[in-house]
Amino acid sequence: MPKITYTQPDGVQSVVDVNEGDSVMRGAVLNGVPGIVAQCGGGASCGTCHVYVDKDNTKPLPEMHPVEDELLHCTSSPRQDNSRLSCQLPVSAELDGLVVHVPETQI
Template structure:
């Protein structure tokens, strides 16, 4: 399965991602600039903030209440498409997902 991150300058990074793997971990392994994952996926830092491409919003689902609260702490502007990529786990439904890395 694949995920693509679009950087603020328009460059794209695509990586293979195993089922069940958080997209934050995949981004860190693929050296995606702007995705840090400081807290390791415990939803305590918001350094894995991404914008889910509008075509993928339904498949990605909505944020939990705790994730929703953490999204208020992001450095980049929060949008309707904002998610913490540590909370997005790769699945067949997300194969091909496009995530935009916010400019900070």
């Protein structure tokens, strides 16, 4: 099972086993990772699962859909070059070891 690391703004990390096929967001929600609100449940309509993918990431991520790109302009924490919606990151074996950083705020 792939492991995803969620890093809180204070540096505390949660390493979580996430089922292949689930999203990075779902893995956080199912495992009680703080800071991933996911109000829309993964429908890419709210932006409350915003994360910053670690800048040293070499894992293959899917291309950003235009809807995700638009939502990232409306997040409560500033958009950065490495911003993604965690609901749009499906977990696969290739993502084992992915590190994401949870923003200061989602709402």
